[in-house]
Structures are given as structure tokens and as C-alpha cells.
Amino acid sequence: MTEERSHISLFNEARYQRCNLQPRQRLFRYDHCAGGRLVGTLSGVVEDHQLVCGHSAPFGGIDWVRRREPVGAVVELIAAAARRARAEGIGAIVIRARPAYFGANEAALEFALHKLGAVVQSCELSLGIAAGRYRTPADYVAALKSPARNRLNHGLRAGLLCSAAEGTAEWAACYDILADTKRRRGTWLKFSLDYLLGLRQIFGPCIAMHKLVRDGEIAAASLVYRIAPGWDYLAAWGDRVEHRGNEVMNVMAYHLVCEAIAGQVGVIDLGISSVDGVADDGLIQFKRSIGGMTGLRIDFRLSLDRADAGIGAA
Amino acid sequence: MNLPAAARRPNPQAAAHITLFNDERFQRCNLAAGQRPFRYDHIVGGRLIGTFSGVIDGAVLDCGHSAPFGGIDFTRRGESAGAIADLLRVAALRAREAGASELRVRARPGYYGPNETAVEFAMLNLGAAVDACELSLGIETARFGSPQAYEAGLKSSGRRTLRHGLHAGMEFAAAESAAEWAACYALLDETRRRHGARLRISFDYVMQLREMFGQRIAMHRLRREGELAGAALVYRIARDWDYVVAWGDDLRHRPYRVVNVLAHQLVRQAIAQRLSVVDAGVSSIAGVADDGLIHFKRSVGATTGLRLYFRLPLG
Numbered sequence: 001m002t003e004e005r006s007h008i009s010l011f012n013e014a015r016y017q018r019c020n021l022q023p024r025q026r027l028f029r030y031d032h033c034a035g036g037r038l039v040g041t042l043s044g045v046v047e048d049h050q051l052v053c054g055h056s057a058p059f060g061g062i063d064w065v066r067r068r069e070p071v072g073a074v075v076e077l078i079a080a081a082a083r084r085a086r087a088e089g090i091g092a093i094v095i096r097a098r099p100a101y102f103g104a105n106e107a108a109l110e111f112a113l114h115k116l117g118a119v120v121q122s123c124e125l126s127l128g129i130a131a132g133r134y135r136t137p138a139d140y141v142a143a144l145k146s147p148a149r150n151r152l153n154h155g156l157r158a159g160l161l162c163s164a165a166e167g168t169a170e171w172a173a174c175y176d177i178l179a180d181t182k183r184r185r186g187t188w189l190k191f192s193l194d195y196l197l198g199l200r201q202i203f204g205p206c207i208a209m210h211k212l213v214r215d216g217e218i219a220a221a222s223l224v225y226r227i228a229p230g231w232d233y234l235a236a237w238g239d240r241v242e243h244r245g246n247e248v249m250n251v252m253a254y255h256l257v258c259e260a261i262a263g264q265v266g267v268i269d270l271g272i273s274s275v276d277g278v279a280d281d282g283l284i285q286f287k288r289s290i291g292g293m294t295g296l297r298i299d300f301r302l303s304l305d306r307a308d309a310g311i312g313a314a
Numbered sequence: 315m316n317l318p319a320a321a322r323r324p325n326p327q328a329a330a331h332i333t334l335f336n337d338e339r340f341q342r343c344n345l346a347a348g349q350r351p352f353r354y355d356h357i358v359g360g361r362l363i364g365t366f367s368g369v370i371d372g373a374v375l376d377c378g379h380s381a382p383f384g385g386i387d388f389t390r391r392g393e394s395a396g397a398i399a400d401l402l403r404v405a406a407l408r409a410r411e412a413g414a415s416e417l418r419v420r421a422r423p424g425y426y427g428p429n430e431t432a433v434e435f436a437m438l439n440l441g442a443a444v445d446a447c448e449l450s451l452g453i454e455t456a457r458f459g460s461p462q463a464y465e466a467g468l469k470s471s472g473r474r475t476l477r478h479g480l481h482a483g484m485e486f487a488a489a490e491s492a493a494e495w496a497a498c499y500a501l502l503d504e505t506r507r508r509h510g511a512r513l514r515i516s517f518d519y520v521m522q523l524r525e526m527f528g529q530r531i532a533m534h535r536l537r538r539e540g541e542l543a544g545a546a547l548v549y550r551i552a553r554d555w556d557y558v559v560a561w562g563d564d565l566r567h568r569p570y571r572v573v574n575v576l577a578h579q580l581v582r583q584a585i586a587q588r589l590s591v592v593d594a595g596v597s598s599i600a601g602v603a604d605d606g607l608i609h610f611k612r613s614v615g616a617t618t619g620l621r622l623y624f625r626l627p628l629g
Contacts, residue, residue, distance in 0.1 A: 071603035114447035277439035279395035294428035
């Protein structure tokens with residue numbers, strides 16, 4: 001069934017989840033149909049009687065066929081999925097939800113989870129660019145505040161060329177820049193180059209590496225997953241310190257937005273800007289300056305053992 | 315540092331960022347015996363970041379008391395998330411010093427701007443629980459440079475419905491006299507009754523607010539062929555935020571899409587006055603969504619948000 005496959009986002013894909021599956025873990029999928037229509041799907045991985053939606057991914061979320069589902073249908077999907085999970089012996093569902101800038105269904109999901117008695121396990125700040133609001137790159141530039149516009153214009157004059165990384169050598173060079181950027185921030189890339197190339201082999205151009213080249217040298221790179229037809233997720237980005245004077249990250253953001261507009265992508269998720277509930281205000285300020293909207297990435301936990309779980313009987 | 319009482323009082327400029335529902339005058343209209351207002355101004359490096367206001371009732375400090383919501387009032391619209399977390403942390407300490415053992419925050423939906431999201435982030439990471447959650451929809455009028463841009467942003471069915479209504483040639487104006495206000499109030503009350511509910515505020519209360527806050531409390535009306543066809547009670551809760559307390563129509567004029575036209579006129583006015591949000595209110599009751607109402611509000615361009623009620627024990 002093409003329809004059933006097409007609405008599943010990358011992080012909920014069985015092929016993606018299988019890349020990270022450990023022994024004693026199994027896949028779970030519940031397709032919710034109402035009135036003969038597929039409404040959406042809750043997918044995840046089960047381990048030790050716990051179902052995790054968004055397992056080994058930045059987030060999961062429910063995959064909807066329509067972008068603005070009636071809220072009643074959202075509540076029913078969660079309740080029905082929970083009943084199915086409980087019937088399979090699952091005691092709790094953890095949903096790593098998408099931020100609200102992904103659309104109206106995300107707010108409805110949060111509403112449904114609160115209504116059904118879910119608790120918030122963790123909450124991080126996340127920013128994303130609503131690229132769908134811009135008809136042209138000029139619209140995007142016009143919407144920036146003047147300091148960011150000035151920085152972008154400065155960067156655009158530096159003669160940086162944006163293109164996709166092609167061969168393994170280019171991917172490796174870009175990967176090194178991303179890993180180095182993370183190290184400078186006291187952290188590390190959570191996946192290896194081999195893992196990345198494995199994803200690329202499975203998902204093709206949905207796993208993309210963009211590079212900015214100046215004077216024949218890669219100045220910056222960004223790893224972008226096309227997680228759904230209208231959604232891009234920026235898995236990592238970074239620059240070489242020696243090119244920082246040319247505002248390469250502002251230029252990179254601009255090119256990602258141009259690409260999104262051309263590809264009719266509505267959202268570019270720029271990822272989280274807090275760690276363990278502590279905000280990184282510098283990063284937030286930068287992301288806001290390039291047009292990022294503030295959202296939350298919330299992990300909800302819905303216990304199915306509680307007698308008062310509001311999901312009804314199986 | 316001990317300051318004289320006058321120096322500790324917030325200066326008049328500092329009050330400009332206080333929203334209507336957090337305004338002490340608004341809260342005093344609803345204060346019962348034993349309740350008292352609370353206010354904490356968070357100042358860092360000589361700069362006022364924002365204010366936590368509420369009402370202390372017994373051991374509970376309630377932000378958004380006797381109002382649809384409260385929320386924290388910030389002087390800037392894109393405050394740093396760290397400063398917001400600090401404000402809430404210190405406000406919680408002050409609340410405890412004032413005798414409260416529990417903090418309740420009826421927060422504003424996310425479409426009011428990034429500060430609201432940062433408040434949710436801070437509250438959840440301070441350990442607050444979500445006590446209740448309602449769906450709320452609002453039109454982000456700042457996104458539209460002109461009424462034409464707003465219309466272009468509607469889906470084709472919403473645009474067609476609006477054009478049909480606009481052809482009816484209804485006249486949009488503010489209610490002026492007490493008689494006009496009373497007629498509009500009666501229409502709003504009747505609309506609520508049709509939905510099996512009732513207006514929670516009396517006519518006298520609305521007029522009292524009007525007297526206190528002047529044009530920030532506004533009644534708009536639509537007239538068709540000399541008859542009142544629709545009305546909307548709108549509070550200007552902040553410099554650039556409107557809150558639709560109630561709106562309704564006369565069934566005889568419903569074929570002319572009165573509420574669609576009303577929404578359009580409110581948005582036109584908001585764009586002209588450079589407002590950023592027209593809050594169309596909640597569309598769920600006690601956690602049960604009203605999908606018909608949500609569908610209507612989405613059709614007039616509203617964004618879906620949540621009105622979250624947080625509860626934070628103060629230890």
C-alpha cells in the first residue's frame with residue numbers, strides 16, 4: 001500500500017530503526033484507520049515492556065496522512081495505539097514528540113497526551129525555520145533582522161560556492177568538519193561516517209551532505225535528512241574556524257532555505273539548543289537570527305499500567 | 315539593600331509591559347476575601363526582564379487568577395531562555411517567602427511568541443506538572459503585511475466563504491452607547507446558550523472593565539440592513555495582542571457568514587494597528603476538543619496552540 005508507506009517519516013521507518021536495533025528489541029507499528037481511512041501510524045521499538053517512539057533517533061512523533069487532522073482523531077489514535085500496546089504486554093509508551101513548528105498535528109498530539117495522563121520525561125528547546133512561509137529566497141532575506149541580513153550579505157560577497165558532497169572522499173572531508181565543530185563545543189558526533197554512509201545507501205538523496213567551498217577549500221558542511229516530503233532535519237552543521245570571518249554559517253543557512261523553497265519543504269529543523277534542560281542562549285540567538293522559530297522537543301511517558309490511564313478498555 | 319518604600323515601587327514605565335490579565339486593577343475586580351495580589355519584577359544588570367504577577371490565595375500563588383490565562387510579562391519579545399528560567403526560579407523563591415507552597419501558572423499559548431515556549435521549557439525543567447491543557451487557536455496577524463496577504467493565506471474554501479460574506483455588505487463598527495453594548499452582549503449570551511453554555515461575565519462587569527480600561531475593552535458589531543448580525547467582545551491585553559473574549563451571530567443572518575466576516579474585520583483592524591496576535595480563545599472544554607470550532611478557526615487562518623496550566627510545588 002503506497003499510502004501507508006509514504007506517510008512514515010524517516011525516523012519512524014522500519015529500515016531506519018533496524019540500523020540501530022539491538023537483540024531483545026523488536027519493532028512495533030500501529031496503523032490507525034477510521035471510517036475506512038488511514039489516519040496515521042504510531043511506530044517504535046519495544047524493549048523490556050516499554051515502547052519507544054523515536055528510538056535511537058532525535059525524535060519520532062506520530063506519522064499522519066494529513067497535515068491537519070481533527071483533534072478528536074489524534075486522541076483516538078493515541079488511545080487505540082495504547083490499547084494495542086497494552087494488549088501486547090507493553091507497560092509504558094515513551095513518545096519523543098516533534099516540536100510544534102512541524103504543524104498543527106503536533107500541538108494536537110501534546111494535547112492528546114496530556115489528556116490521556118502522560119507525563120513529561122524531558123524537554124529541550126528546539127528551533128526550526130518555517131521555510132514554507134517564504135515564497136522566494138528574497139522573502140526570506142527580507143524577513144531577517146538587519147544585523148543578520150548584513151552578515152548574510154557580507155558572507156554572500158565572499159564567493160562561497162554551495163553544492164552537494166558527491167564522492168566518499170568529499171563526504172569524509174565534510175564529516176571531519178562536522179566532527180571537529182562538535183569537538184570545539186566539547187561534545188562529539190554521535191554517529192560514525194560508516195553509519196552515515198550506510199544510511200545514505202539505504203535512503204539515497206534523503207541523506208544529503210551540503211558543502212560550502214571557498215578558494216577550493218571546504219569552508220563549511222551540513223548534514224541534512226529529508227525526514228518527510230516537506231520536512232528537512234539538520235543533523236549537524238559546522239565550519240572551519242579560519243573561514244568564520246566570512247559568516248559561513250549564515251550563508252549555509254541561506255542556501256538550505258533556498259533549497260527548501262525550491263523543493264517545497266515547509267520546515268527545516270535546526271535541532272535542539274539545550275542540553276539536559278539547560279538552554280544554550282548563544283546558539284538560540286544565532287538560530288533565531290537566521291529565522292528560527294522556537295519550539296520544544298518533549299519526551300512524554302504514558303504509563304499503561306495505571307488503572308486510571310484514560311485509554312479505555314482493549 | 316534597604317530602599318525607601320517609594321523606591322521599591324515599580325516605576326510607571328515598568329508597568330507598560332504588564333498585560334491586562336496580570337494588571338492589578340483587573341485582578342482587584344475579582345479579588346475575594348483572603349486573596350492578595352503578588353508581583354515580582356525580575357531585574358538583571360539594571361534591566362527589567364519581566365514580571366511574574368498573580369494572586370495569593372492561602373498557600374497557592376495563581377498566575378492568571380480569574381482570567382483566561384496569565385503568563386509572564388516580558389519587556390522584550392525574544393528574551394533569552396536562560397533569563398526566563400532565572401526569572402521563574404527567583405519568582406518561586408519570592409513566592410515561598412510570601413507564604414506560598416505552590417505555584418500555578420496559566421500560561422499563554424505558543425503563538426504569542428518565543429517567550430511562551432521558553433516559559434514552558436523553564437516550567438517543565440523546574441519540575442512543574444501540567445495540571446490541565448486546553449486547545450487554543452490564534453491568528454498570527456504579524457505574518458500578514460496586508461489584508462490581501464491574509465486573504466491569500468486562507469485555503470480556497472475559506473476564501474470563498476469570506477467573499478460570499480463580504481458581498482452581503484455588512485457594516486463593521488464599534489459599539490458606542492450603553493444600549494449598543496447591551497444589544498451586543500445579549501447577542502453574545504444568546505450564542506453561548508445555543509452552545510449549551512453561558513457567558514461567564516455579567517454585563518455590569520464588562521461595563522466596569524470598560525470604564526476602568528477604556529478602549530482596551532472593545533465591542534465590535536456587524537450590522538446588516540440596519541440589524542445587528544454579529545458581535546465580538548475583544549480585549550486589548552497588550553500593546554499588540556488582542557484577545558477575543560466572545561463572538562457570536564444572529565441565526566437569521568448566518569447564511570451571510572457573519573462570523574467569517576467578523577474574523578476578517580478583526581484581522582484587518584489588527585493588521586492596520588500592527589498587532590501581532592488575535593487570540594480566538596480555547597476550542598476544548600475540560601480536555602475535550604470541539605473539532606467543529608477548531609475547523610472553523612483554522613479556516614479563518616488560526617494557528618493551533620495550547621493553553622497549559624502548570625503546577626509547581628515550592629518544597
